[in-house]
Amino acid sequence: MSSIIKKIALSGSAIFLLMQLYQPERNIDYVRVSPMHFFKTFSVPAKVQDVLQTSCFDCHSNNTNYPWYSYVQPVRMLMDSHINEGKENLNFSEFGTYSKRKQRSKLDRMIKQIKSDEMPLASYTMIHRNAILTNENKALLLKWIEKKSDSILANN
Template identity: 60%
Template sequence: MKKRIKKIAIIGFIIFLLMQCYQPARNIGYEQYFSSNFTEMYKVPKNVETSLRTSCYDCHSDNTDYPWYSYIQPIRFFMDGHINEGKKELNFNEFGNYSNRKQRSKLDAISKQIKSDEMPLSSYTLIHKNALLTVNQKEEIINWINTLNKNE
């Protein structure tokens, strides 16, 4: 019985090591200039932009700031899934490519999800404490979005 458990553990460890050889492309576009970027479309106050970049851009842009543990599989698979899903739902770098209607819809969704504490995800803020939005930051973002909606 002990030999069998030891054999399974060794095989599991070898599989884990082999998984580390697969390192998919990273979601990094630092060298690119995004003319359709959210901040190019709107005059975003610096404090709002900073909050959005800190709390949202890792999953909702083409510029993920990868932590050291992103090199470890299967953690990377999990992260890539979140990033791909997040970008599919909203990509700040592609915001200008959305129709006006979709832009307004996305802004409303941002506001609603921040109000209801759906975003940023708790699984993200568990490790990234700096991504937690304070009450003041939430109010600043929501108020700015409301101001945009009134002007349109």
């Protein structure tokens, strides 16, 4: 019986070590702020930029700040899945490519998710404590996003 357990443990360790060889391309765009970036599309106050970068950009832009554990599989695969899903829903790096209607829809969705504490995800803030939105940060974001969303509506 113990030889079977040893074989299983050895096989599991070998598979884990082989998994570490798989290191896919990282979500890093070396053009930090493209012409289509959210910050180029809108004039965003510095405080709002700071909050968005801290709480949103790792999953919702083309520039993720990877922590040390992102080099460990299968953690990295889970991270990549979250990043890809986040960017499908909202990508600040490509916000300027969205139609005005889609931009307003994305801003309205951000408002709803901030108000309902859906974003940032609890699984993200559990490790990234600095990404938790304080009441002050929520109020700052909501005020600015609501104003910007209204201005898009007024310009259509």
